[in-house]
Amino acid sequence: MIAPTILTKTLKEYFGYDKFRPLQEEIINSIFKGNDNLVIMPTGGGKSICFQLPAILLDGITIVISPLIALMKDQVDGLTTNGIAAAFLNSSQTETEQQEIFKKIENGELKLLYTAPESLSYLENIFNSQTISLIAIDEAHCISSWGHDFRPAYTNLGYLKKRFPKVPLIALTATADKATREDIASQLNISHAKQHIASFDRKNLKLEVRPANDRIKQIINFIDDRPNESGIIYCLSRKATEKVAEKLQNANINAVAYHAGIGHEFRAKTQEDFINDTCQVICATIAFGMGIDKSNVRWVIHYNLPKNIEGYYQEIGRAGRDGLPSNTLLFHSYGDVIQLKKFAQSSGNVEVQLAKLDRMKEYADALSCRRKILLNYFGELISEDCGNCDVCTNPPQFFDGTVIAQKALSAVARVNGQEPIGTVIDVLRGAQNNTIYEKGYQELKTYGIAKDIAWLDWKQYITQLINQGYLEIAFHENNKLKLTDFAKDVLFNQQKVDLANLVEAEKEKEEQKKKKPKVSKNSLFERLRAIRLEISTEEDVPAYQIFSDATLREMEAERPMSDEEFIRISGVGRVKMMNYGHAFIKEIISFTNEKKKKRKVDTTKKTFELYQLGLSLEEIAEERKLAVGTIFSHIFKLYNGGENIDLNQFIDKHDLDSIRKAQEELANPETLKPYFEHFQEAMSYNTIRIGLAILNEKKS
């Protein structure tokens, strides 16, 4: 057992945090008891600290297995800025670089060593000569061929427990599914491991789904509202990533495409630019993301529907790792569903894939709290609606849509279930095009019976009818729309149909705009961000590794102006305070002083305006709820600043005479105090000051 105070002290000293996140402390304690541990925690949940903190306190060196070079580098950067001795060993390094690391290990200078499973063999001499304190296997789902990122080299890792039966082993992943979890434990030979399963709820992520109409325009508006915020746009195809990136660039947005088809070098550079905040938006296939622990991704957009909820949740999980409110937006279209069904049908495991796609679609079509549906998928039940998804904040309003439903269903009946959605809508709206004329649909009774409803609105109503089970899409027959048995009740038995009012994304956006104050480029946050960028460029470390957005936000709110105040900010540990405290404190102080100065200028200006209106000092004081003395000093400042002010009205003749006499008697002293004492404190400093100003002006 280890004393809880030591753990919290280490957490603050090295990572700058005051409190553990859920399960972190429990997991760390379990390591100290010598247990093996399997940790299931969502992306951004805070898995790294679970092994990094014990590594600091335990004797010897902790070995961390991590699948990607980028990921290792990132974590080592993070540890180093916090003053924790860590390094990584992989095939990208030269022999000299590797020798240096080995030397450090021999000298007992490293607490953590990151490496890829492929490089395990390099470690034999370390294994033979060093005390291994802990073995951590990050992204442990890579070991399971059932998981979504299977890496053959991970399967060798079962060896570690056999080689080091007494060294605690910890495996960590964000993959929730039970079969994969058990597979991980058995392959790693830790079947008796303690399992720690965290809640998958990420409350700071706002969930939103919109119909995929005019996506580019919606995205441009979305980004325009968030001028400095980093975000990722996931697309289904490489081509789409390029198209979207190009359109955004045309709208002056700093966006770049990323997919497996672009050169390795360019990919690395794009990733680096994004991590370093020099590229704002990445339009990517799902190849992008693993290996990126950037904590200030502020939003994630899915341009296309993802193929399952696991993938979707992992992708949106990349937003808001720092815990600050972050946005997610999913565009939903039937075109995507059709495409994904085709993919699923050509995959190995058709039924499972299709079932997963169905769940994804149900989520996108949901008319009740989306978070409930998501968490439910991961086997977690919440009793309250979340209040942070589009359905909760803007619940659908239902109306009697029976007539609309009857029109749509009878149009489907009239074309004998032989047409896809688009043609059915064309019939309803009386469109004039080839298909219509070739098939003679202009003769149908339903032709043009619902011109009053816009094309895109029809699409949404028909989607609702599909979701309610009145229509279905025959994916095997070119996506023809078919009536179901339920449809007959609507057409022939007066069955009523409720439809949800359509939300107009644009209208909603306008309203939000009114509510939301524009972000100021000159806010303290932006200035602190600039300092952070400067330091990160100089040190060649990602900006978010210097301080997270959450930490900068707290600095903005608390305005620490001394070391004691600075170290109280969450995310500031001892080493970061020593290295960066000065630069940030300095900026906070100068920002605050500028603000004060500006406020002062503003306040004298207001007094002047009232003076010009002819108010007396007392009246101005009353109006402004300030002391008369303060107003006096404003007036005096204005007078010295050259404003046209007649000081004579603020002093009576008798006082002015007394001051003149005193000036002669006291032989014109340089300060005011002799006058004050001369009048035995009966005349105020302000009156003396004004009197002297008048007398001196007369003289000159």
Ligand code: ADP
């Ligand atoms: P995961 O590996 O589970 O995706 P990370 O370990 O990368 O998550 O942690 C995500 C973010 O949360 C990081 O920025 C990390 O510094 C931060 N974090 C971790 N633990 C805490 C804590 N106790 N308090 C505040 N922030 C934390």
Ligand code: MG
């Ligand atoms: Mg991680």
